[in-house]
Every structure is written in C-alpha cells, then in structure tokens.
Amino acid sequence: xxxxxxxxxxxxxxxxxxxxxxxxxxxxxxxxxxxxxxxxxxxxxxxxxxxxxxxxxxxxxxxxxxxxxxxxxxxxxxxxxxxxxxxxxxxxxxxxxxxxxxxxxxxxxxxxxxxxxxxxxxxxxxxxxxxxxxxxxxxxxxxxxxxxxxxxxxxxxxxxxxxxxxxxxxxxxxxxxxxxxxxxxxxxxxxxxxxxxxxxxxxxxxxxxxxxxxxxxxxxxxxxxxxxxxxxxxxxxxxxxxxxxxxxxxxxxxxxxxxxxxxxxxxxxxxxxxxxxxxxxxxxxxxxxxxxxxxxxxxxxxxxxxxx
Numbered sequence: 001x002x003x004x005x006x007x008x009x010x011x012x013x014x015x016x017x018x019x020x021x022x023x024x025x026x027x028x029x030x031x032x033x034x035x036x037x038x039x040x041x042x043x044x045x046x047x048x049x050x051x052x053x054x055x056x057x058x059x060x061x062x063x064x065x066x067x068x069x070x071x072x073x074x075x076x077x078x079x080x081x082x083x084x085x086x087x088x089x090x091x092x093x094x095x096x097x098x099x100x101x102x103x104x105x106x107x108x109x110x111x112x113x114x115x116x117x118x119x120x121x122x123x124x125x126x127x128x129x130x131x132x133x134x135x136x137x138x139x140x141x142x143x144x145x146x147x148x149x150x151x152x153x154x155x156x157x158x159x160x161x162x163x164x165x166x167x168x169x170x171x172x173x174x175x176x177x178x179x180x181x182x183x184x185x186x187x188x189x190x191x192x193x194x195x196x197x198x199x200x201x202x203x204x205x206x207x208x209x210x211x212x213x214x215x216x217x218x219x220x221x222x223x224x225x226x227x228x229x230x231x232x233x234x235x236x237x238x239x240x241x242x243x244x245x246x247x248x249x250x251x252x253x254x255x256x257x258x259x260x261x262x263x264x265x266x267x268x269x270x271x272x273x274x275x276x277x278x279x280x281x282x283x284x285x286x287x288x289x290x291x292x293x294x295x296x297x298x299x300x301x302x303x304x305x306x307x308x
Contacts, residue, residue: 104280113288120265124251127190132244139202163196168254172263181262194247201243245300
C-alpha cells in the first residue's frame with residue numbers, strides 16, 4: 001500500500017470515528033432538549049414563550065459539592081483520627097462544665113470582673129474610633145469614581161485586602177510580640193481591624209453614589225478633597241455611623257478574647273480561670289460579658305434604627 005492509500009485509509013477511519021455516536025454528548029443533548037421543552041410554553045394563538053434558563057439548581061449542586069468536599073476534609077479527617085463513639089462520649093463533659101459553673105457560681109467574684117470588663121469596653125470603643133477616623137480618607141483614595149487613577153485606587157484596594165486578611169487576635173499577637181503586653185496592644189489591634197473593614201464598606205458605598213454635586217463643586221475650582229468633604233461625606237455619613245456602630249458590636253466580642261495573647265481586658269481573667277478550672281469564676285465572667293454585650297448591642301441597634 002502506497003502513502004496516498006495509507007493517508008486515504010487513515011482519513012476514512014478518522015471520519016468514521018467522528019461519525020460514531022458519543023454517549024456522553026448524546027446524553028447532554030437530550031438533557032438540553034428536555035430542559036428547553038420544559039421552559040417552552042405554547043400559547044393559544046400558537047406563539048411560543050421560552051423562559052430564561054435558571055442557574056439555581058446548578059448553583060445549588062456546586063455549593064453542595066463544595067460543602068461535601070470540606071466536610072470530608074475536616075469532619076471526615078477528624079473521625080478518621082478519633083472514633084465517633086469517643087466524640088459522643090465526650091459530649092457530656094460540656095454538660096458537666098455547665099453544671100459546675102452553676103453549682104460553683106460565686107457572685108463575690110463580680111467585683112474583680114468589673115474593672116477588666118470596663119477595660120475591654122474602652123479598648124473596643126477607642127480602637128473602633130481610631131480605625132473609623134482613618135478609614136474616611138483612605139476610602140476616598142480607594143474610590144475609583146473619585147480618584148481617576150486606576151493605579152492609585154488599585155494599590156489602595158490591594159493594601160486593604162491584605163489588612164483584612166488577618167483577624168484581630170492575630171494582630172494582637174504580632175503587636176504583643178513587638179511592643180509587649182498591655183491594653184494598648186488591644187486598642188491598636190482593634191483599630192487596624194476596624195480600619196480595614198470600615199474602609200472597604202465605605203468605598204463600596206461611595207462608588208455607588210451620584211457624584212453630580214461633587215463634579216459641580218469641583219468645576220468651581222475647589223480641590224478634590226474639599227469637594228469630597230462638601231458633597232460626598234454628607235451622603236455617606238449615615239452609612240458611616242451605622243457601620244461604625246456595627247463595628248463596635250463586633251469589637252466588643254472580639255476584645256473579650258484578646259487577653260489570651262496578653263492584650264488586656266477580661267480575656268486575661270478568663271484565660272487564668274480556665275487554666276485553673278475555676279468554673280464558678282468563669283460563669284461570673286461569662287454572665288458579665290453577656291449582659292455587657294447585650295446592653296451595647298441594643299443601644300447600637302436603637303441608634304442605627306434612628307440613623308436609618
């Protein structure tokens with residue numbers, strides 16, 4: 001057989017292979033046709049209406065697959081290491097701890113908790129205030145509709161993404177390693193965390209604003225900063241205060257555990273009593289913390305409702 005005949009026979013075999021029915025493709029074609037028929041409605045006058053394709057089921061399946069993947073990676077790995085019955089047998093330990101908190105509860109320890117709790121609240125309030133003040137000018141720089149330089153806004157947004165990467169506890173641990181221990185470390189860690197969160201929320205609000213007044217003021221010869229203060233800040237002030245109050249709620253909760261890395265507050269007492277298994281004292285600390293957070297949360301909710 002010469003080369004031409006070989007090429008012809010090879011081409012014939014390739015064409016025959018391409019003409020063969022593909023079961024997967026045929027199945028997908030049938031599925032698509034069935035979906036199209038389901039979405040098609042024929043009216044009495046003979047006209048047909050095709051509803052748009054819905055991705056709800058597909059998205060739900062993707063979310064389910066991701067959930068099962070992480071479930072197997074985390075929960076499945078745990079039960080591969082520990083027997084399931086060991087997990088079940090350890091559940092009563094939690095109930096025993098709650099029982100000891102109740103039976104050993106000692107209100108006389110309340111006097112020792114008040115000052116650290118006040119430090120925790122002050123730490124959260126001061127850190128939130130510092131972070132909120134610095135978030136306004138940086139949100140201005142990150143807003144693509146105000147700062148026309150994509151490089152500047154892109155660099156600022158990248159830095160903010162990096163700042164938001166770490167939680168408050170990590171910042172407190174790093175700062176305590178650098179500057180030593182104390183309440184100041186908690187204030188700085190809270191300020192950095194609040195700065196990253198508030199700045200992101202603010203520049204997203206700014207980028208959706210109607211900037212006609214900003215452009216008009218800028219056209220009169222005013223600088224961008226003055227135009228921003230005059231036209232943009234009054235529009236975002238309600239959102240800014242609402243976000244700040246919400247950040248206070250978050251920071252009160254997170255400040256309670258900053259004591260674990262030496263950042264001061266009620267977390268130090270909680271850590272010490274847990275190490276010594278003083279469950280009655282732990283119960284007092286948790287009650288004081290719960291009541292404090294509940295009061296601050298209701299005040300914040302009331303003020304945010306007024307602002308809205």
